[in-house]
Amino acid sequence: MTEADVRIPSDGFAVDPELAADTFARLSEVQDTVGQLARRAAVLGRTVPLGDGYAREIGEFMATYGIADTGSAVESLTRFGQEIENLKQRIDTALRRYDDQDRTASRGVDCVGGG
Numbered sequence: 001m002t003e004a005d006v007r008i009p010s011d012g013f014a015v016d017p018e019l020a021a022d023t024f025a026r027l028s029e030v031q032d033t034v035g036q037l038a039r040r041a042a043v044l045g046r047t048v049p050l051g052d053g054y055a056r057e058i059g060e061f062m063a064t065y066g067i068a069d070t071g072s073a074v075e076s077l078t079r080f081g082q083e084i085e086n087l088k089q090r091i092d093t094a095l096r097r098y099d100d101q102d103r104t105a106s107r108g109v110d111c112v113g114g115g
Contacts, residue, residue: 017095024091031084034077041073 050059 017098020091020095024088024095027084027088027091031081031088034081034084038074038077038081041077 050056
């Protein structure tokens with residue numbers, strides 16, 4: 001094999017549809033988990049009646065941590081879930097474009113003869 005045989009064309013790239021679909025599925029799993037975590041964190045935003053004294057302080061901290069406007073667990077997890085959704089949409093768009101181009105290219109290929 002010569003150097004020319006292993007050269008990668010600079011005008012394009014290959015897409016592995018199976019790998020992209022697997023990535024999409026795994027991102028969906030992560031997104032589901034992030035959603036569960038966000039829902040659990042939202043529970044912390046409720047007043048947690050743990051009692052008086054130190055227990056009340058812990059309950060107040062849990063409520064603040066769960067619903068604080070900036071940097072709360074719910075906000076961070078929600079943003080992360082949105083970023084995952086954006087990534088999934090970009091993967092889906094790329095796959096559709098790849099499929100469209102692949103179909104278009106296949107129409108221009110004539111297979112004739114044999115051997």
